Amino acid sequence: xxxxxxxxxxxxxxxxxxxxxxxxxxxxxxxxxxxxxxxxxxxxxxxxxxxxxxxxxxxxxxxxxxxxxxxxxxxxxxxxxxxxxxxxxxxxxxxxxxxxxxxxxxxxxxxxxxxxxxxxxxxxxxxxxxxxxxxxxxxxxxxxxxxxxxxxxxxxxxxxxxxxxxxxxxxxxxxxxxxxxxxxxxxxxxxxxxxxxxxxxxxxxxxxxx
Amino acid sequence: xxxxxxxxxxxxxxxxxxxxxxxxxxxxxxxxxxxxxxxxxxxxxxxxxxxxxxxxxxxxxxxxxxxxxxxxxxxxxxxxxxxxxxxxxxxxxxxxxxxxxxxxxxxxxxxxxxxxxxxxxxxxxxxxxxxxxxxxxxxxxxxxxxxxxxxxxxxxxxxxxxxxxxxxxxxxxxxxxxxxxxxxxxxxxxxxxxxxxxxxxxxxxxxxxx
DNA sequence: CCGCATCCTCATGGATACTG
DNA sequence: CAGTATCCATGAGGATGCGG
Numbered sequence: 521x522x523x524x525x526x527x528x529x530x531x532x533x534x535x536x537x538x539x540x541x542x543x544x545x546x547x548x549x550x551x552x553x554x555x556x557x558x559x560x561x562x563x564x565x566x567x568x569x570x571x572x573x574x575x576x577x578x579x580x581x582x583x584x585x586x587x588x589x590x591x592x593x594x595x596x597x598x599x600x601x602x603x604x605x606x607x608x609x610x611x612x613x614x615x616x617x618x619x620x621x622x623x624x625x626x627x628x629x630x631x632x633x634x635x636x637x638x639x640x641x642x643x644x645x646x647x648x649x650x651x652x653x654x655x656x657x658x659x660x661x662x663x664x665x666x667x668x669x670x671x672x673x674x675x676x677x678x679x680x681x682x683x684x685x686x687x688x689x690x691x692x693x694x695x696x697x698x699x700x701x702x703x704x705x706x707x708x709x710x711x712x713x714x715x716x717x718x719x720x721x722x723x724x725x726x727x728x729x730x
Numbered sequence: 731x732x733x734x735x736x737x738x739x740x741x742x743x744x745x746x747x748x749x750x751x752x753x754x755x756x757x758x759x760x761x762x763x764x765x766x767x768x769x770x771x772x773x774x775x776x777x778x779x780x781x782x783x784x785x786x787x788x789x790x791x792x793x794x795x796x797x798x799x800x801x802x803x804x805x806x807x808x809x810x811x812x813x814x815x816x817x818x819x820x821x822x823x824x825x826x827x828x829x830x831x832x833x834x835x836x837x838x839x840x841x842x843x844x845x846x847x848x849x850x851x852x853x854x855x856x857x858x859x860x861x862x863x864x865x866x867x868x869x870x871x872x873x874x875x876x877x878x879x880x881x882x883x884x885x886x887x888x889x890x891x892x893x894x895x896x897x898x899x900x901x902x903x904x905x906x907x908x909x910x911x912x913x914x915x916x917x918x919x920x921x922x923x924x925x926x927x928x929x930x931x932x933x934x935x936x937x938x939x940x
Numbered sequence: 941c942c943g944c945a946t947c948c949t950c951a952t953g954g955a956t957a958c959t960g
Numbered sequence: 961c962a963g964t965a966t967c968c969a970t971g972a973g974g975a976t977g978c979g980g
Contacts, residue, residue, distance in 0.1 A: 523954080523970090526776065528836035528902065529845045530825035530852070531758050537831070538824075539751070541972075548741050557943055566736065568973045573944060595942080603830065610823030614748075615740035617816055621747070626738035635739045642740070692738065733951085733972075751953075767962050778954050783963060805961080 537582045538607065542567055542575050544614075547600065547607050550585065552634050554599035565630045579604070612642035619643065619700040625693045633660045636695070637676060640667065643699035644674040654720035657687040658695055669724045686716030698725050747792045748817065752777055752785050754824075757810065757817050760795065762844050764809035775840045789814070822852035829853065829910040835903040843870045846905070847886060850877065853909035854884040864930035867897040868905055879934045896926030908935050 525532040538544055542564065549555055549563040560572060576598060579585040584604035588597045600607075615638065636658070644667075655668040657679050664679035664687070688695075690712045697703035698712075705712065705725055714721055735742040748754055752774065759765055759773040770782060786808060789795040794814035798807045810817075825848065846868070854877075865878040867889050874889035874897070898905075900922045907913035908922075915922065915935055924931055 525755065526839045527755075527845075528832070528839040528841040529755075529758070530828035530832055530849050530906070531821055532755060533831040534824040534828035535754060537828075539749075539754075541749070544745060544749075545735065545737075545739075545742060548739070558941095561943095566973085568975095569944065570946080570974095571972065574971095603827075606827055610820045610827055611741055613820030613823045614744040617813075617820055618740035618744035618747075620813065621743040622738070622740055629736045629738040631738040635737075639740050696740070771962095776954090778956090779963065780955095780965080781953065784953095 534610075537584065538579075540575065540578065542571060543579060544607070544611060546572070546575055546579065547584065547604060548611060548635070548638055550598060550600045551605065551608055551611070552637055554588065554597050556590070556595060556597055560598065563632060563634075608638075611638070612645060615639050615642040616645075616700070619696070619702060622696050622700075623693060623702060625691075631692060633663045633665065633692075634678075636660065636665055636692070637678065639696060640665070640676045640699050641674070643696065643701075644676070647674065647701070649673055650723050650726070652723055654685050654717075654723040655682060656716075656721050656724055657684045659687055659689040660692060660695065667724055674724070684716065685720030686714055686718065688721055689713035689715070744820075747794065748789075750785065750788065752781060753789060754817070754821060756782070756785055756789065757794065757814060758821060758845070758848055760808060760810045761815065761818055761821070762847055764798070764807050766800070766805060766807055770808065773842060773844075818848075821848070822855060825849050825852040826855070826910070829906070829912060832906045832910075833903060833912060835901075841902060843873045843875065843902075846870065846875055846902070847888065849906060850875070850886040850909050851884070853906065853911075854886070857884065857911070859883055860933050860936070862933055864895050864927075864933040865892060866926075866931050866934055867894045869897055869899040870902060870905065877934055884934070894926065895930030896924055896928065898931055899923035899925070 524536050549560055585598055586601050588599055590597045649669050649671055653670045658665045666677050666679040668675045694708055694711050734746050759770055795808055796811050798809055800807045859879050859881055863880045868875045876887050876889040878885045904918055904921050
């Protein structure tokens, strides 16, 4: 797009910075973790290399992304500035809004399980955590994602050896539907494989929307 | 853009619906009020008529916008579906994120004061309302916008004759900066013209971020 | 290999003119 | 008024090249 809207409106000015095609998906990748050029290519299936370069330059010039030197001191790593990381809020809003688009399933689309590290916190946000704490693992394509509910809130991270109360195996649409509150465990029980303490799973999933 | 990302990711699927140029600005206009084609043209300076028609068709097919018959039964009025209206949340997030882009002022960009009806609630959101209530008017280009703070929250609407505790006259960048909490009344007092009870103005503006 | 830069093709966007 | 039609400029996407 490139062309400016020339409107003194916050939405228009925000879109002049992040509204170009691929831009918010680049930010999504960098919200998961700082990444190198090659990792971004792999995390953004279908992006043209010239476009990725252009967009990274644009975002850097706008103050959303910064280039850092990797630990080896030679190669470049792209990371979000604090202002860029603040895009998490509107991105999470769009993810919540998109829930009706996700229940129809992947339909052959690419899927990276790291994307759940962004989507699950977004979908759990606004849910009141229960008094009792619980930690469950979500198993997707063999990858394990840890969801920990405490009275303070729900945290989602890659599993790193912490002891889990239960492990849930299900397909991504089911997991996203449960997280969005569009499905309940009772509705889809036969599609969910629970290994461990089912009560802990319900502790996490039964939290109500506020 | 039109081209699909083909990623099973909520953000990607959301952007396939509302990521095209102009789409979110059309939604912004319809968040203010349902509108006819001509009103949309006027509210979206620079949009080409063929693009507006295309985008309205796209949004209608996606279930974001619906065409209604006007009261006269002949002409069409465009309005948001409930799902389309739910875009208010991510749009408000983008507006909050854009605050640093607004302080530099309009710089000749178009400005419609109705846009404040979207921006001000977004910028006031997350502020804790004071115990005492107050209603002030913001005067922009002679138009009066009413901001009412109660313990329950802050409401923004066009002024419709309600009694006001005070009226604030200031340029849009100052008003947006105050609403975003980037400026304080003390910092910019000489740029703000207060008619009425200044304490009421402070009651509204001094609310702290949570 | 990685990290781009260049080239080419075609779809999309933008401005204007025109029509039911 | 509410769009279509047309034409042109731009941007997206894919392939390839190339220095480190």
